[in-house]
Amino acid sequence: MKSITTPSVSRRSFIRTSALAGGGILIGFNLFQACKPEVAPPVDIADLNFNDFNAFIKIADNGKVTIFSPNPEIGQGVKTSMPMLIAEELDVDWGNVLVAQGALDTKNFTRQVAGGSQSLRHGWEPLRQTGATARQMLINAAASKWGVDPTTCKTKNGVISNGNGETLGYGDVVKEAASLKVPENVKLKDPKDFTIIGKDINNVDIDKIISGKPLYGMDYKEDGMAYVSVLRPPAFGKKLNDFDATEAKAVNGVIDVFKFGDKIAVLAENTWAAMKGKKIVKAKWMNDSELENTKDHDKVLLDLLNGNDFNTMRADGDVKKAFATADKVLERVYESPFLPHNCMEPMNFFAHVTAENVKLVGPIQTPAGTARRVAELLDRKPEEVSVDMTRMGGGFGRRLYGDFALEAAEISNISKKPVKVVYSREDDMSAGIYRPAIKYKISAAIKDGKLIGYHLKEAAINSNMYGLIPNFFPAGAVENYQVDVAKYDSNITIGAWRAPYTNFLAFAEQSFFDELAEVMEVDNIQLRLDLLQNVKGNNDERIQYSPERLEQVIKTAVEKSEWGMKPEGVYQGFSSYYCHNTHVAEVADVVLENDQPVVKKITCVVDCGIVVNPLGAKNQIEGGVIDGIGHAMYGDFSFKNGEPQDTNFNTYRLIRMNETPIVETHFIENQIAPTGLGEPTLPPAGAAIANAIKAAKGVRLTKQPFVKNMKNETLLG
Numbered sequence: 001m002k003s004i005t006t007p008s009v010s011r012r013s014f015i016r017t018s019a020l021a022g023g024g025i026l027i028g029f030n031l032f033q034a035c036k037p038e039v040a041p042p043v044d045i046a047d048l049n050f051n052d053f054n055a056f057i058k059i060a061d062n063g064k065v066t067i068f069s070p071n072p073e074i075g076q077g078v079k080t081s082m083p084m085l086i087a088e089e090l091d092v093d094w095g096n097v098l099v100a101q102g103a104l105d106t107k108n109f110t111r112q113v114a115g116g117s118q119s120l121r122h123g124w125e126p127l128r129q130t131g132a133t134a135r136q137m138l139i140n141a142a143a144s145k146w147g148v149d150p151t152t153c154k155t156k157n158g159v160i161s162n163g164n165g166e167t168l169g170y171g172d173v174v175k176e177a178a179s180l181k182v183p184e185n186v187k188l189k190d191p192k193d194f195t196i197i198g199k200d201i202n203n204v205d206i207d208k209i210i211s212g213k214p215l216y217g218m219d220y221k222e223d224g225m226a227y228v229s230v231l232r233p234p235a236f237g238k239k240l241n242d243f244d245a246t247e248a249k250a251v252n253g254v255i256d257v258f259k260f261g262d263k264i265a266v267l268a269e270n271t272w273a274a275m276k277g278k279k280i281v282k283a284k285w286m287n288d289s290e291l292e293n294t295k296d297h298d299k300v301l302l303d304l305l306n307g308n309d310f311n312t313m314r315a316d317g318d319v320k321k322a323f324a325t326a327d328k329v330l331e332r333v334y335e336s337p338f339l340p341h342n343c344m345e346p347m348n349f350f351a352h353v354t355a356e357n358v359k360l361v362g363p364i365q366t367p368a369g370t371a372r373r374v375a376e377l378l379d380r381k382p383e384e385v386s387v388d389m390t391r392m393g394g395g396f397g398r399r400l401y402g403d404f405a406l407e408a409a410e411i412s413n414i415s416k417k418p419v420k421v422v423y424s425r426e427d428d429m430s431a432g433i434y435r436p437a438i439k440y441k442i443s444a445a446i447k448d449g450k451l452i453g454y455h456l457k458e459a460a461i462n463s464n465m466y467g468l469i470p471n472f473f474p475a476g477a478v479e480n481y482q483v484d485v486a487k488y489d490s491n492i493t494i495g496a497w498r499a500p501y502t503n504f505l506a507f508a509e510q511s512f513f514d515e516l517a518e519v520m521e522v523d524n525i526q527l528r529l530d531l532l533q534n535v536k537g538n539n540d541e542r543i544q545y546s547p548e549r550l551e552q553v554i555k556t557a558v559e560k561s562e563w564g565m566k567p568e569g570v571y572q573g574f575s576s577y578y579c580h581n582t583h584v585a586e587v588a589d590v591v592l593e594n595d596q597p598v599v600k601k602i603t604c605v606v607d608c609g610i611v612v613n614p615l616g617a618k619n620q621i622e623g624g625v626i627d628g629i630g631h632a633m634y635g636d637f638s639f640k641n642g643e644p645q646d647t648n649f650n651t652y653r654l655i656r657m658n659e660t661p662i663v664e665t666h667f668i669e670n671q672i673a674p675t676g677l678g679e680p681t682l683p684p685a686g687a688a689i690a691n692a693i694k695a696a697k698g699v700r701l702t703k704q705p706f707v708k709n710m711k712n713e714t715l716l717g
Helices: 011-021 078-090 119-146 170-177 206-211 271-279 297-305 319-324 367-378 403-415 425-430 505-520 524-533 547-560 614-633 683-697 706-710
Strands: 050-052 057-060 065-069 097-101 154-156 159-161 167-169 226-231 238-244 254-260 263-268 282-287 311-316 328-336 348-353 358-362 385-389 419-422 438-447 450-461 480-488 571-579 582-593 596-607 662-667
Touching (some): 065 078, 078 097, 078 119, 119 154, 119 159, 159 170, 167 170, 226 271, 226 403, 238 263, 254 271, 254 403, 263 403, 297 438, 297 450, 297 480, 319 438, 319 480, 328 505, 358 367, 358 403, 367 385, 367 403, 438 505, 505 524, 505 571, 505 683, 524 571, 547 571, 547 582, 571 683, 582 683, 596 614, 614 662, 614 706, 683 706
Parallel strands (some): 065 097, 226 419, 358 385, 450 480, 596 662
Antiparallel strands (some): 050 057, 154 159, 159 167, 226 263, 571 582, 582 596
């Protein structure tokens, strides 16, 4: 079984790699030379005399420290937590730290991506090494001034002291320190000595967020900038034939209207004029003869699921033999719809294309990939494209795809103007990248009261990987285990949606295990614990979860939720899951009000290793749980002949504030490196609720959204 550890690179190879790249997280040569001068902090510190210490740290002569956060901030808190790692090892007072968003810098920064809940996991050791290395160099500079052995010096809150009672602030020695040789062997702090990591730290942008100061992509503007609204095909599989923009051009404030590809750009002095102009453009659309018209996805997926055209992703033992010899067979089909992302901040992006360079500014989860695609689109050299990242009003995977940034770059290139593409809510919902519609068929073979076979089949739109992880639980727990996938290629664009691969699979599998326990006449939680015993000691490197850690979150959730001890009228449902390197167990408390299930409380137990910022971590956990509840209960999205059937919140149902339950969070304390938190608590939520609804209503849900499908009990398993 594969151990769950933080990604690691040896210090020697890391410094060598960074030096070859001209810089990086730990600089292998003079740190003055490694810091890119164009990375400017978006805070007013012009009156301070700063010295560039490395690509992440600037120290002023008064001791103030600016730490650059390299990764995109989408609300997951990395702009706060990643600098905390550096500040901890640098040993500074957090009150003296300013945090600035770093720009795209492929020479000095690595993995500038927000996705997969991986930022802290990948940055855990390198970022701490960055702070520890800078701290040691400051100590060495002070020791040189004093003529003492560096080992006799200590630091605390940005002040260096020696055994003679002398002290120097970091700002007093930063110039000398930056010219010193980078030490090879830097000792990191023992977790018991942490003074910043593990403490509640407020979001570094909170004052700007609550006061409405410019911070997000929608806030960004430049002199002479045109606002752009884009008219896109009304349905997937349509192409632009012709258009008449006479009336649109007559709208006060509209600057220009032109075609690019199969889209129409309306440039204006403000968003109101641009959107008004777009609405009155007369466009003629035709079906793309090369694309098959979008079919009935329900029927297509069911046909796939019942067919034989599968790719096998994992096969242990002999599943066919297990089912042939079984005493009992349980088989269920689970179904989920497409889902849009519905970020609070609609898609937007700024671009200014000139003969010299391409300037891009906006909310993007993949700045490097987007810059590369823009360079290819415009046939420009990669070094001519720059990306400045703004804070994002949500991402959930939608902003992994820089289609809106490419639109802005292409429109700027054609118009020769700085432009900002702005989506309306209707644009955002109808021209999106969607979670794919998926259906699962899960079968279990039971013999002599034991689970001897498990067969999982997936049928998905456009992807055979967006709902399926073959090496998660119960992989390794069942001797005869097989996972098969099939896909249908549709015109609908699909992609990652919060907790990709697992956001619906967790509901399907964890609901199935509860029903399986009923059929086997065993306790539902004990069934999971017994299966985990089969994995302990397993040397299968493909297995990604830890049976010991999953067992611990299960047992803790049982204890903390007072499982089975609630008063009459409170019905409980259980779910546990591993994804994004994190182990989670959740218990839902449901009551019936007017014979309808109402979720009152979720008890959530999380093993994510060391918790860097408990305040931020709880926000992520609670947000993930509520998001999981909302979409499982209400989220429904469909297409007719390729056209989205919902375009705004008047018809698309989201969870409401009065429907959000109490979320009680418990962490498993250990000294293991941090793992993901932005996504892992969403997948188990749906199953915990569904299992509680079964206890309350006696019906088992196999389709999402629950509210829609509870109206027709023939749809219940």
